[in-house]
Amino acid sequence: MTFQNVLAKPEIEYRSMPSLLEQRNNLLDEMDGLLKKAKEETRAFSDEETKRFDDIKSEVAKIDKTLAAEEEARSFEKKEVKKPSGEEEQRALDEANFLKFVRGEERALDVASNGGVIPTHIANKIIEKVKELSPIYSMATIYNVGGDLVFPVYDEATSSISATYVDDLTELTEGTGKFTTVKLQNFIVGCLAKISKSLMNRTDFDLLSFVITKVAKAIAEFLEKELIVGTATKMTGVLSSTNVVTTASGAAIVADELIDLQMTVPEVYQGNASWILNKSTFKAIRKLKDGDGNYLLNKDATNGFGWTLLGKPVHITESMPEIALNAKVIAYGDFSGLYVKLAQNVELQVLNEKYATQHAIGVVGYVEVDSKIVEPQKLALLKMAAA
DSSP: OOHHHHHHHHHHHOOOOOOHHHHHHHHHHHHHHHHHHHHHTTOOOOHHHHHHHHHHHHHHHHHHHHHHHHHHHHTSOOOOOOOOOHHHHHHHHHHHHHHHHHHTSSOOSSEETTEEEOOHHHHHHHHHHHHHHOHHHHHSEEEOOOSOEEEEEEOTTTOOOOOOOOOTTOOOOOOOOOEEEEEEOOEEEEEEEEEEHHHHTOTTOOHHHHHHHHHHHHHHHHHHHHTTTBOTTSOBOGGGOSOEEEOSOSSOOOHHHHHHHHHHSOGGGOTTOEEEEOHHHHHHHHTOBOTTSOBSEEEOTTSTTSEEETTEEEEEOTTSOOSOTTOEEEEEEOGGGEEEEEOSOOEEEEESSTTGGGTEEEEEEEEEEEEEESOGGGEEEEEOOOO
């Protein structure tokens, strides 16, 4: 036999392997043949036929199991293995460089007049942490931009636009809508976090989270007070609202006055309304009851501090004044009427020498911020009487 003949032989004898379904059908045909033959000859299976019948059942069961597994496998989807994107790799590099900068191992990649600029995603984490720590900031209308912002404010009290019935061919009397403007500017706010070098050098210490939390907490505490109380010629807080309900007593609050305060806010803004008050005021209100002896405050773990008052969430803050003569003790309404501008580009300065004798470093954060009431109709205050 020549070499060429050997190569040619498989091509002549080649047969494709039958599919599993075809094999299954062939086995069932063979099983039917065994049964048919025994029936025609009016006899029982021989030992050989019995063994073959059992083998066929076993083979068919295996094929059925394989087919079921194949069908089940088709129901699963392959999961794409995600490789780190260029953005994620850059983020990890930025974080590594930022931590080196904080430890004093190298200069910042981008240095401003008062410190190094934090990578954008780290600055975003700080801003998000501020929102988490300060309820009133999270409820306000927030603009994370730099530069001044100017908003027109419609003055309902002095405007005369209205609708009325008119006859055919009768002139309408024009009304005038008056607008004022509110400007959000850039007031620089700084905060300082001191970090122990012993703590910072521990391998199990999450330095990045510590810096973010410390800087964010300092900013949040500052904003919490300013967004409520405010500072003359700087930020404006909710206590500057001119929608005021005054109590009959300078030392106590009654239920009717809370209802009057709530109804000062138009119904259209009630959907997102809530209460803000001091812990001591909250304690006094907890003791108030309606005519049937039911407490006005209701426990509600799904809202705010876990309480609702007249159906609206309650938020507690030490920045609100306590009950005293002439004090504005409760703020109510939709606090999105307070506009806040907080620049996203948080800046950072590391003080390596200032705390060297304490074996520590200082991390100073700077932000540009301002706040004003732009939608005054959304907010109202309860003020204690003067006597």
